[in-house]
Amino acid sequence: MSPITPGNYLPSEYLPIMILMIIAGAFGAGALIVGALFRIRRSYREKLMPYESGNPPIGEPRYRFSVKFYIIAMLFVVFDVEAVFLYPWALVYDKIGLYALIEMMLFITVLVVGYIYAWKKEAFKWD
Amino acid sequence: MNVFGMTVPAGFELATSIAIIIVKIAVIVAVTMLHVLYATYFERKVIGHMQVRLGPMRVGYHGILQPFADGIKLFFKEDVVPAEADKTVFKIAPIIPVFATLSAVAVIPFFDGFVIANINVGLLYLFAMSSLAAYGVIMAGWASNSKYSFLGGLRSSAQVISYEVPMGLSLVGVMLLSGSLNLTEIVKAQQQYWFGMYLIPQFLGYFVFMVSAFAETNRTPFDLPEAESELVAGYFVEYSGMRFAFYYAAEYIGMIVMSCVAVICFWGGWTLPPVLVDAVPALAAVPGIVWFLAKVYFHVFLYYWVRATVPRYRYDQLMSLGWKVLLPLALANIVVTSVVKFFAGS
Numbered sequence: 001m002s003p004i005t006p007g008n009y010l011p012s013e014y015l016p017i018m019i020l021m022i023i024a025g026a027f028g029a030g031a032l033i034v035g036a037l038f039r040i041r042r043s044y045r046e047k048l049m050p051y052e053s054g055n056p057p058i059g060e061p062r063y064r065f066s067v068k069f070y071i072i073a074m075l076f077v078v079f080d081v082e083a084v085f086l087y088p089w090a091l092v093y094d095k096i097g098l099y100a101l102i103e104m105m106l107f108i109t110v111l112v113v114g115y116i117y118a119w120k121k122e123a124f125k126w127d
Numbered sequence: 128m129n130v131f132g133m134t135v136p137a138g139f140e141l142a143t144s145i146a147i148i149i150v151k152i153a154v155i156v157a158v159t160m161l162h163v164l165y166a167t168y169f170e171r172k173v174i175g176h177m178q179v180r181l182g183p184m185r186v187g188y189h190g191i192l193q194p195f196a197d198g199i200k201l202f203f204k205e206d207v208v209p210a211e212a213d214k215t216v217f218k219i220a221p222i223i224p225v226f227a228t229l230s231a232v233a234v235i236p237f238f239d240g241f242v243i244a245n246i247n248v249g250l251l252y253l254f255a256m257s258s259l260a261a262y263g264v265i266m267a268g269w270a271s272n273s274k275y276s277f278l279g280g281l282r283s284s285a286q287v288i289s290y291e292v293p294m295g296l297s298l299v300g301v302m303l304l305s306g307s308l309n310l311t312e313i314v315k316a317q318q319q320y321w322f323g324m325y326l327i328p329q330f331l332g333y334f335v336f337m338v339s340a341f342a343e344t345n346r347t348p349f350d351l352p353e354a355e356s357e358l359v360a361g362y363f364v365e366y367s368g369m370r371f372a373f374y375y376a377a378e379y380i381g382m383i384v385m386s387c388v389a390v391i392c393f394w395g396g397w398t399l400p401p402v403l404v405d406a407v408p409a410l411a412a413v414p415g416i417v418w419f420l421a422k423v424y425f426h427v428f429l430y431y432w433v434r435a436t437v438p439r440y441r442y443d444q445l446m447s448l449g450w451k452v453l454l455p456l457a458l459a460n461i462v463v464t465s466v467v468k469f470f471a472g473s
Contacts, residue, residue: 015147016244017233022230023152028222028373031202035369040205048210050273051364061211061272069285072446076288079454083295086461087251090302093465101469108462109329115454124450126443 071123082111145408159232159245163379164194170431174330177435192472204368212323212365216270219364221370224377228384235387236311238397238415249310250302253388254295257343260377261287264362267374271365279361282351282442286342289449290349294339296457300464301325301392314396323400331460333393337429340385342449344378347434351442362408386426394422413448 050057085107093100118124168183168190175182183190208214236242246252261284268280302308304325305316309448317324326333342349351361358364363374390396397415404411440448 013244015145016152017230017246019145019148020152020156020233020243021151021226021230023156024226025222027156027229029314031373032206032218032222036206038203039368040203042205045208045210045459047207050209050211050271051276051359053359057274061274061276061277062269063277065278065281069281072285072289077145078293080288080295081291083292083299086296086299087302087308090299091306091308092470093303094199094306098469101465103142104463104465108458112458119451124447125448127130 068126075118075123078114079111082107131246139352142212145293148243154312155230155232156244159229159380159383160376162383163376166383166427167197167375168194168377168429170434172423173428173431177432181259181366183273192352198372198445201368201372204371206249206368206370209365211272213263213270213272214265218370220263220266220270221366221373221377223266225373225380227256227259227263228377228380231384232380234310234329235384236314236391236396237419239311239319241416244413245309245311248308250298250308250313250388250392250414254291254373254383257381257384258287258291259461260381263374264376267366268362271362273365275360275364276357276362279358279364282358283345283362286345286349286351286445286449287342289446290339290342290418290453293335293449293453293457294343296330297335297339298392299457300329303461303464304328310396314391314398317395318398318401319370319401321400323398324393324395326395329393329460334395335457335460336389336455338448340389341430341433344381344385344430345356346378346430348440351445353450382427382430383423389426390419390422396422 050061052058085103089100089104168224171193172182172190183193186192186196208217223316231253233243234246234252236245264283264287268276268283301313306314307313307316320327341347345351349356363371366374396421398408399418466472
């Protein structure tokens, strides 16, 4: 076994995942393709209209929506990146000890300050 | 290489190991799909009896063949593609959730040593796959070109990303205690306690995880993306036949995967509490898969139980629960766990 270097590392334990992904994708596509051979196709104009409780659709379906969704998306990016920083810290916590504890308390404090600010700015309020 | 006691020439090595992997995967996928079929039956029976009804009774003894009847019906149903839909996206979208949730099964250890891929970043892989499923929902909502779908897709994407944060943070406590992202090692690390599970030191994390899991899989009380009384069926209102069935299947596979993660991270997976095994040594002889499935089915039952009990949340309540309650709880859990672990040593 040669030492693992960037050149020769073969992630062989990921091979089953790749095979499973191929099988899962083939299962999805296969069920649809095989089904297409048996399915009936009898469509008319009314059936192909977007569903709006039986009425003819009014206006554009993709209309303007609340800006709140954008704020949620931005908050998600902030907090999810924080979470990503916490994972490696949690894994090596045993080995680093007090330094890791203090460091992460500072990190979480900064995070909480931002969280309180977002709360005060009513970013989590939805009406 | 040695396969089933026979020595195999080196040229066959890769081929045989791939064949073994494929057989293993085929078995697991088939068993998972069977569980998904019967999870629908189980749900209808459980909710039926909770509402003093009988549930499906006609197809087979006590409706035991109902899932197959449903499956065959959906397979032969017409596949309606709305005239104004974005056809390519509309057709691809249902495959994504099934693909993502089925792929997530790869890292779940069903019992000791039985896992498709024992990778070191199992938990991260699960997170990645569970958030990938949201793409199918967003694509369906956008491509259907219908108001209900569009609103359902928007709501769902906001909901999924909102609950992803507490869910990711709730498992940091488990990572702190076990020092690993490998699911097999997380299960083994829980054996250090006499009660053999992280449920007790991590009850806060478990609570946050379960609530987020309900929201991530779009189950009641957080099924706003498909709130049938206001959005008809939400993002999949325009889908029919097999594509509709795919969304359904993905939801149930997602439910089972989330239950598996809860069992592995908080309930000790396929193991029993050491104190119990010490008291009754005969229990050690029972295969681990029995305990694993029993625990998973308890969680699946929990999903149904909650669905029969709790009314749907309003959208603002959903958002404030995620951001104002679960997120601080998950952060507090991390702080408390790390401080206690530091002072308790270990």
